[in-house]
Each structure stands twice: as C-alpha cells, then as structure tokens.
Amino acid sequence: MSGTAANHGFVLAAKDESSTGPLGGPRYEAGDGSYGGETSGIPRLTVTYGKVGTALNSPTVVHSTGPELSWKAYANTSGDTGQDIVEYQLHRSTQQAFTPSAATLIAPISSSATTYTDTTAVPTPDSAANEIGKSYYYQIAVKTKSGELLGSPTRIVGIPKAGRTMKIIQGSQGGVTDTTLSSAQPSTNQDTIQSWGVGQKWLSVGNNSGTYGTTRAVLKFPTTGIPSTATVINNRMFLWGAETTTGTDGALYELHALTRDFTETQATWNNATSTTAWSSAGGDMSPAVSSTVGRVADIGRREWDATSLMQGWIDDPAGNNGVAVKLKDESSAGPQERTLFLSAEAADPQLRPYMQVIYVDSTTEDTYYAPQTPSRMTPNTTYTVDFTVTNTTSAEWVAGERELSYTWKLPDGTDVTTGGNQLATPIPRLRPGQSATTRRRSPHPSTRTRATSAASTCSAGTSARLPTAAGCRPARTASRR
Incomplete structure (x- = not known):
C-alpha cells in the first residue's frame, strides 16, 4: 500500500512439509472455480483500514x-x-x-x-x-x-x-441439527465423518463408500419465529457440496420428510435416538419425494424445493421431524456416487446448511404498501397514489371480489368520510401471496381540520375487511396548507 515493496502475492505452506511431519491439511477452493455462481468459498483478502x-x-x-x-x-x-x-x-x-x-x-x-x-x-x-x-x-x-x-x-x-418476509434458518447458529446415517456402521453415530483419523463436520450421501456403505443425511430446521398464520410463498433448502466421488455422474439426490424425530448426537442407521429405533433402518421417512437434485459433481451450493414441507410444519409444528437426503437409486446396479456436504457445524458459517423461507402474513403492514402517500394534502384536492396490495390469505381473491378503499378521520376519531371523498378501486385476481400495484385516487375532505386517511380492503357485498380498517394506517396526516 505504501509503494515501498512490489506486490508479488504470497504463498501458503505447511510449517513442516517433510515426510516425518504431520500428514494432511486443509483444502481451499480456487478463485477461478464457478461454484454455481457462488462467491462465498473463493479466496478473498479483506483489508481494514x-x-x-x-x-x-x-x-x-x-x-x-x-x-x-x-x-x-x-x-x-x-x-x-x-x-x-x-x-x-x-x-x-x-x-x-x-x-x-x-x-x-x-x-x-x-x-x-x-x-x-x-x-x-x-x-x-x-x-x-x-x-x-x-x-x-x-x-x-x-x-x-x-x-x-x-x-x-x-x-x-x-x-x-412488497408484503413478503424472508427468513434464513442456517447452521447451528440458527438451531439446525444434522447427522449422517451409515449402513456399514449401523450402530455408530456419524455426527462427524472420519477422514485420515480426523473428525470432519460433513454430511455424507451416497452408496460407493467401502467404509460407510450407503449413507443418508438427516437435518432439522426449526420454524420458531415464523407466524402460525403465515402462508409460505417459497422455501428452498441449500447444502454446500464440498466433494463428490463418482464414476457415472448420473445419481439423483432426493429430499424426503422424516416421520420420526432424531437426536443429532445419537442417531444411527438403526436408531433415531439412543433408546428409540427407527421403524425402518435408515430413517423413517415419507415415501413422497419433495424435490430432486442431480449433477452435483461440481463444488458449490445445491438447492431443493421444500415449500410444501415448510407450510406443513407451520400449520402443524409437531409434524416437523426434519428431512432426509438420499440417493434415488442406492442399489449396486444404480449410479455409484457419494457427495460430502458441509454440516451445520462447518467452520465457515456462511457455507452451512440453510433454508430460505419467503412468506406473507395477514397483517396490515404485509397487506398494504403505499410509501408515496402525501404527508400533507390540500382540501378539495384529489391525489393519485400507487398502492401495492398483497393477498396475505391462503385463498385466492377473485377479480372484483374485493376493492381498495379508505376512510378519513379527525385526530379525535371523528369519521368525516362521505361519498364525495371516498372512492374505491377494484382489486384484480390475486393468488395467495401474489401482489398487484394499482393507482388509488383520494379526494381530500373539504375541511380546515387535520384528517387522517386509513386504507381498507373490503369484500364486495359484505362488511368483511381484510384486515379491519381500524388497523390499517399507512397513516398519513393531511392538513390545509
């Protein structure tokens, strides 16, 4: 930085590289790898000044x-x-x-x-x-x-x-638990995978290991903090694939919901906990395949669609027993492949397993978004405001079934809404979680006093409000200039 030395880069080397020195060492990802577009694992120099x-x-x-x-x-x-x-x-x-x-x-x-x-x-x-x-x-x-x-x-x-919330549930810092089940060592817990005598925080999925046989990974992601009334729009599970050994490149990796809970430091191929056996060796899981991923030979992050699983766990928290990742064909006749994924305790927190949940909830803040509502309005003047409405329910809204309207209230709570200062904008068809941006016209009341506009979505032909007008205040105060 000072210009007093030439920048020729630097070299990382083991302190003792002799034949009598310690064997092994860390493996780092090269800077010119693609890694599926990820940059988390590439070399980087952070300079703080x-x-x-x-x-x-x-x-x-x-x-x-x-x-x-x-x-x-x-x-x-x-x-x-x-x-x-x-x-x-x-x-x-x-x-x-x-x-x-x-x-x-x-x-x-x-x-x-x-x-x-x-x-x-x-x-x-x-x-x-x-x-x-x-x-x-x-x-x-x-x-x-x-x-x-x-x-x-x-x-x-x-x-x-607009209207959505994204929640990241990642690694041990997010309460994620995981371990590996090994058919060749059916009574041994594999919370760490041995490599050259060193326990590594890996998850193994495959069928070609002479030491571990067929392996499956089981993981559990807590849903604490997601409202019980939430509607899940999207949920993806991500695992970082660190190494794949294969002679075919044709294996498919399936995601299944577990039907029995497990204990991370006790689960084995035979047992879910130290005292409870799996009903079926290798983990009790739903036969339904939630998602499938193939071609994982390249180092990088892999993702599975787990949207329906997350919605089920939110609706029934007791049903969250976690998930299992296994090969579609684990037989000797199928593709022979094994991938080591980084676990929830991996050294780099950013590379640990995570779920990215995007959901909506039936609250005022999630339903309405109108940041450009004027903070001051002139009486007897009509204003046009862009308004984003999100269907935060679990049912489809039919076009014209609901309309966007509003009320005007004085600071003391007196309602000054009239047919002349209240207009309605029809809401188009919206699927659960879908949003639409419309233009709302708002004529200000003919009054010299301050009035507050509160939005509401009304079901046509009924008095139902989603949510109620009393709770809907992208509250903007309007007063005479």
Whole structure:
C-alpha cells in the first residue's frame, strides 16, 4: 500500500512439509472455480483500514421494507474518552463502497441499542421475475464524543417483494441439527465423518463408500419465529457440496420428510435416538419425494424445493421431524456416487446448511404498501397514489371480489368520510401471496381540520375487511396548507 515493496502475492505452506511431519491439511477452493455462481468459498483478502466502530451481523429476517439488523456493542479500548460513543447511525446505499454521510443516513440509534429494523427500504417490484431482486448496502456507524463518525464493513441485503418476509434458518447458529446415517456402521453415530483419523463436520450421501456403505443425511430446521398464520410463498433448502466421488455422474439426490424425530448426537442407521429405533433402518421417512437434485459433481451450493414441507410444519409444528437426503437409486446396479456436504457445524458459517423461507402474513403492514402517500394534502384536492396490495390469505381473491378503499378521520376519531371523498378501486385476481400495484385516487375532505386517511380492503357485498380498517394506517396526516 505504501509503494515501498512490489506486490508479488504470497504463498501458503505447511510449517513442516517433510515426510516425518504431520500428514494432511486443509483444502481451499480456487478463485477461478464457478461454484454455481457462488462467491462465498473463493479466496478473498479483506483489508481494514482507518478506525472501525463495529460491524453488522448477517440478518436472518428481512421484510419488504428492510432487514432486522443487529451488531456487537461498540467498545472504546483506546483510552481516549473522545472515542466514547454518543450514538449509532444506520446508513444505506445502493453502492457497496460508500462513506456514511447525511445523504445515506437512515436513522440515529441510541448508544445502548444493538438492534434496529429498517422500515424505509423500497421492495423488489411485484412485477420482477425473482422474489429477491433489489439489494442495498448497509453500514452501522459510531458517532463519537469527538465528533468522528466511525464506519463499518458494508453488509449487502436482498429485499423481497412488497408484503413478503424472508427468513434464513442456517447452521447451528440458527438451531439446525444434522447427522449422517451409515449402513456399514449401523450402530455408530456419524455426527462427524472420519477422514485420515480426523473428525470432519460433513454430511455424507451416497452408496460407493467401502467404509460407510450407503449413507443418508438427516437435518432439522426449526420454524420458531415464523407466524402460525403465515402462508409460505417459497422455501428452498441449500447444502454446500464440498466433494463428490463418482464414476457415472448420473445419481439423483432426493429430499424426503422424516416421520420420526432424531437426536443429532445419537442417531444411527438403526436408531433415531439412543433408546428409540427407527421403524425402518435408515430413517423413517415419507415415501413422497419433495424435490430432486442431480449433477452435483461440481463444488458449490445445491438447492431443493421444500415449500410444501415448510407450510406443513407451520400449520402443524409437531409434524416437523426434519428431512432426509438420499440417493434415488442406492442399489449396486444404480449410479455409484457419494457427495460430502458441509454440516451445520462447518467452520465457515456462511457455507452451512440453510433454508430460505419467503412468506406473507395477514397483517396490515404485509397487506398494504403505499410509501408515496402525501404527508400533507390540500382540501378539495384529489391525489393519485400507487398502492401495492398483497393477498396475505391462503385463498385466492377473485377479480372484483374485493376493492381498495379508505376512510378519513379527525385526530379525535371523528369519521368525516362521505361519498364525495371516498372512492374505491377494484382489486384484480390475486393468488395467495401474489401482489398487484394499482393507482388509488383520494379526494381530500373539504375541511380546515387535520384528517387522517386509513386504507381498507373490503369484500364486495359484505362488511368483511381484510384486515379491519381500524388497523390499517399507512397513516398519513393531511392538513390545509
């Protein structure tokens, strides 16, 4: 960096490479591998310079208007009281490399806080092909007594469509449990797979191992934190394939729901726990195949569709016994293949198994999105506002069955809605979880007093409201200029 030395790169080497030294060593992924488009495992050099306050954790819950963020509390270890914290500041940009400033400031945050939820991000458009199509970069800055603003590493966050919430359930940090079942060692727990005498945090799935025979991976993802009323739009399970041994490249990997729970450190090919045997050796599972993945020979992340499984677990939490991953054809006549996936305790937290759940819930915030509603309106003036409505129920909405309307209330609660200042916009056909953006016309009441507009979705021909008007307030205050 100073220019006093030439940059020829560097070499990583074992301290003792002699024949009498320790055998083995780590294997790293090359920088020119494709890895299915993933970048988590490639070599990277992270350079930290200047003064850094703290850093954002990877968020596990992201709403359509922003993520639930957390960070480690800032600690001044310099001995300079001028470096004591006054407040945190959340900053956001569409560019990865940015300097916190007034233009990127989202909100000042109390110095005692370590969590904050952004509610001002713009969702991925409902017309986008992908559920996650818009991303932002965040920093949590520390403002000190001396007036300095200490930035942080940026954290990229993908934002779902309006009305949706994305939840990541990943690794041991997310409560995920997993282990391997081995037919050749039917009474031995394989929570770690032995390699050259060293226990590795791997999950084995295959049929060509002389040591382990046929192997299956079982995993369980807790659904804590997902509302019991949620409708799941999409759920994917991801495993990082670290190594595949095959002579055919024709094996298919199936995902099944387990019908009996297991204990991670006790489960074997024969037993679900130390005291409870599987009804069928190799794991009790539904015969139905939830999803199938093939061609896993290349290193990288693999994904299975588990949408229906997650909806079932939310509707019946007691039915969540986990899942099993196995080969479709485990016989000696089938493709001979074995893949080692990284487990929930793998060294790199970002490469651990995870489920990405996208759901909607029947709340006001999820049903309506109208950020451009004017904060001040002129009486006797009609305003046109883009309004995104999401079907947050589990049933289809027929075109014209519901309409978008609103009411006007004074600060004291008096309803000043009339036929002249209330219009209705028909809502098109929407499947569960589907959104539509419409243009709502809102004529302001003829009044000199402040009035608040509250939206509601009404079932045509009935008095039903989803949700009730009293709870629907993208509340914007209107007053005479």
